[in-house]
Amino acid sequence: MDAIDSFDRKLLDLLRHDARQTGRQLAEAVGLSPAACLRRVQRLREIGAIEREVAIISPQVAGQTVKLLVMLVIPPGKPDRIDRLRRKFAALAQVTTIYHVTGKADLVLTVECASMEAYANFTEVHFYSEDIASFETIVVLRSYDAHPEPAPKA
Amino acid sequence: MDAIDSFDRKLLDLLRHDARQTGRQLAEAVGLSPAACLRRVQRLREIGAIEREVAIISPQVAGQTVKLLVMLVIPPGKPDRIDRLRRKFAALAQVTTIYHVTGKADLVLTVECASMEAYANFTEVHFYSEDIASFETIVVLRSYDAHPEPAPKA
DNA sequence: TGAAATTTGCGAAAAATCCGCAACAGACAA
DNA sequence: TTGTCTGTTGCGGATTTTTCGCAAATTTCA
Numbered sequence: 339m340d341a342i343d344s345f346d347r348k349l350l351d352l353l354r355h356d357a358r359q360t361g362r363q364l365a366e367a368v369g370l371s372p373a374a375c376l377r378r379v380q381r382l383r384e385i386g387a388i389e390r391e392v393a394i395i396s397p398q399v400a401g402q403t404v405k406l407l408v409m410l411v412i413p414p415g416k417p418d419r420i421d422r423l424r425r426k427f428a429a430l431a432q433v434t435t436i437y438h439v440t441g442k443a444d445l446v447l448t449v450e451c452a453s454m455e456a457y458a459n460f461t462e463v464h465f466y467s468e469d470i471a472s473f474e475t476i477v478v479l480r481s482y483d484a485h486p487e488p489a490p491k492a
Numbered sequence: 493m494d495a496i497d498s499f500d501r502k503l504l505d506l507l508r509h510d511a512r513q514t515g516r517q518l519a520e521a522v523g524l525s526p527a528a529c530l531r532r533v534q535r536l537r538e539i540g541a542i543e544r545e546v547a548i549i550s551p552q553v554a555g556q557t558v559k560l561l562v563m564l565v566i567p568p569g570k571p572d573r574i575d576r577l578r579r580k581f582a583a584l585a586q587v588t589t590i591y592h593v594t595g596k597a598d599l600v601l602t603v604e605c606a607s608m609e610a611y612a613n614f615t616e617v618h619f620y621s622e623d624i625a626s627f628e629t630i631v632v633l634r635s636y637d638a639h640p641e642p643a644p645k646a
Numbered sequence: 647t648g649a650a651a652t653t654t655g656c657g658a659a660a661a662a663t664c665c666g667c668a669a670c671a672g673a674c675a676a
Numbered sequence: 677t678t679g680t681c682t683g684t685t686g687c688g689g690a691t692t693t694t695t696c697g698c699a700a701a702t703t704t705c706a
Binding site for chain 2: 342350353354355356357358386387388389390391392393394395396399400405407424427428429430431433434435436437438439440441443446476477478479480481482483484485
């Protein structure tokens with residue numbers, strides 16, 4: 339079965355911070371042989387415990403220097419309207435996350451643009467449509483990594 | 493110099509989605525030799541264009557199944573108050589991102605907990621203090637990957 | 647145009663991953 | 677307790693990937 343034991347948890351926690359560690363490094367940290375570690379990591383990938391491994395690109399380099407939170411209010415209508423919008427936004431390069439939420443708003447997007455001017459354009463193109471009742475923009479002044487180093491237990 | 497050319501951009505875009513590609517795969521995609529690709533990736537790491545490479549762990553496995561957006565209002569005071577709070581929240585395992593924002597709220601957190609009950613506890617412990625004037629919780633019903641496949645140009 | 651600096655591809659060396667195999671550990675029935 | 681079954685380990689070798697030196701090619705800039 340695909341049960342996760344304490345070795346697996348330790349491996350996941352290590353790779354969550356740095357996915358580029360070798361079998362040897364992992365072995366040192368968890369107390370198994372390199373081969374055993376790699377076999378476990380392989381298995382964690384297969385069962386989906388590790389969804390994927392990605393590189394985090396510096397925002398400056400990516401040319402996305404302005405970050406915004408956008409609260410979207412969707413007019414009442416067919417339930418698939420939100421889903422359609424979600425798919426539409428997922429395809430846009432400026433959109434980094436999409437949340438379907440409770441409360442006054444229906445969708446919350448995090449958006450990254452090269453400039454405020456670029457964001458202004460973005461809103462004009464995408465938010466003035468009859469699919470969107472209203473929206474509110476929150477400007478992110480600074481954003482911080484949550485766990486630069488090993489996190490405490492939940 | 494640390495200038496980024498179009499090959500580098502292509503590599504960054506590839507690794508942003510999947511950091512586990514080999515030199516051979518990258519070479520195929522960008523049209524350089526494997527060695528040249530790996531040299532460039534190495535350099536992108538050194539100059540910080542690639543900040544780090546991480547594994548994305550399935551939330552179920554991580555045991556964090558409830559996601560929330562929390563808008564925190566901080567009472568007016570010394571400007572370092574927000575910074576102190578920020579550091580405090582960054583250390584908590586449940587907190588995944590921290591934004592310092594404009595608008596009614598001052599800080600926006602994304603929080604992940606094992607259950608609503610766990611979140612209720614979390615709020616009691618961390619949000620009822622004189623450092624926090626008020627807070628509003630938005631429950632995330634669903635969250636979506638923004639760019640499952642290659643993103644369009646910005 | 648020509649010299650200097652950078653980057654490329656190639657191939658060998660080093661390192662890491664993968665895979666088969668025998669040994670070991672735990673679960674469970676007799 | 678004994679024996680079997682299942683799953684995992686460590687080991688070593690085969691395979692793949694990364695790293696590095698070097699000469700050729702390309703770009704830069706005066």
